[in-house]
Amino acid sequence: xxxxxxxxxxxxxxxxxxxxxxxxxxxxxxxxxxxxxxxxxxxxxxxxxxxxxxxxxxxxxxxxxxxxxxxxxxxxxxxxxxxxxxxxxxxxxxxxxxxxxxxxxxxxxxxxxxxxxxxxxxxxxxxxxxxxxxxxxxxxxxxxxxxxxxxxxxxxxxxxxxxxxxxxxxxxxxxxxxx
Numbered sequence: 001x002x003x004x005x006x007x008x009x010x011x012x013x014x015x016x017x018x019x020x021x022x023x024x025x026x027x028x029x030x031x032x033x034x035x036x037x038x039x040x041x042x043x044x045x046x047x048x049x050x051x052x053x054x055x056x057x058x059x060x061x062x063x064x065x066x067x068x069x070x071x072x073x074x075x076x077x078x079x080x081x082x083x084x085x086x087x088x089x090x091x092x093x094x095x096x097x098x099x100x101x102x103x104x105x106x107x108x109x110x111x112x113x114x115x116x117x118x119x120x121x122x123x124x125x126x127x128x129x130x131x132x133x134x135x136x137x138x139x140x141x142x143x144x145x146x147x148x149x150x151x152x153x154x155x156x157x158x159x160x161x162x163x164x165x166x167x168x169x170x171x172x173x174x175x176x177x178x179x
Contacts, residue, residue, distance in 0.1 A: 002171045004032035006068035011087065011110065012039045012055055015076030018047035019156055020104050024071055027163040031170075038062065040084055048075040059086045064093035069170055074105030074125070074156070082113035092116060095149065100173055102166045104153035108132055111150070121145070123152045149173075 008028050010021060028035050039045060039055025046052055070091065072078060081087045091114035094101055103111050108124040109131065111117050118136030129139050144153045144161035151169050153162025 002031050002167075003028065003068075006033045006170070007036065007066065008033045008069045008071065008170075009036050009038045009062060009067050010071040010073065011059075011077070011081050012037050012045055012053055012073070013077035013080040014045050015080070016045065016047050016053065016073050017075035017077075017105065017156065018049040018051040018053075019159060020073035020075065020107075020153075021047065021053060022051070023159050024073070024102065024104075024163055024166060027167065028071075028170075031167055033068070033170075040081070040087075045077075059084070059090050062090060064090060064097055064099065067094065067099065069100040069102065069173075070094050071102040071166070072104070072107035072110045074107055076106075078106045078109040082110045088114040098149045100149050100151060100166070100169050102151045102153070102162070102169075104159070104162050105155050108137075108152075112137075116150070120150060121147045121152075122150075123154045125155055 025035050036056045042055050044052050095116040105125045108128050112135040121140045122132045122137035123140050143158035144165040146169050151166045
């Protein structure tokens with residue numbers, strides 16, 4: 001269990017893509033990570049496909065220095081999450097500390113609003129390709145890859161590749177910088 005005891009947060013809001021929330025969460029838990037779900041508030045959230053998810057905490061209760069990594073899933077949630085300064089501040093602070101941030105599909109909207117994509121390669125749903133380019137990113141049409149501390153995934157079908165890349169980045173980060 002390579003991520004034993006490492007605290008990793010997953011952002012969540014109404015309409016999150018159920019699979020892009022649950023699969024990375026379970027994969028990180030399988031590696032021993034202490035995964036916490038972060039919602040705008042503590043109300044039950046219904047995913048895009050009808051599953052219910054319960055936040056453990058809110059972003060204002062977190063500090064970037066207390067987290068090992070952050071994951072931003074897809075669905076309609078990123079458009080809701082990026083409207084909250086406390087969320088974009090957390091993402092920006094995680095990035096400034098070079099902590100791993102996993103971003104899949106429309107999750108890139110949060111990264112755009114946090115101002116962390118300029119000059120970097122990025123991917124996601126074709127629905128945000130223009131948004132990423134207009135924010136200064138270089139669009140890459142790949143299933144998953146790492147760009148510095150950012151781990152990008154394209155769409156639901158690419159979840160296995162995204163999870164492999166995410167776990168590899170987190171495992172490397174743990175052994176090189178945070179033992």
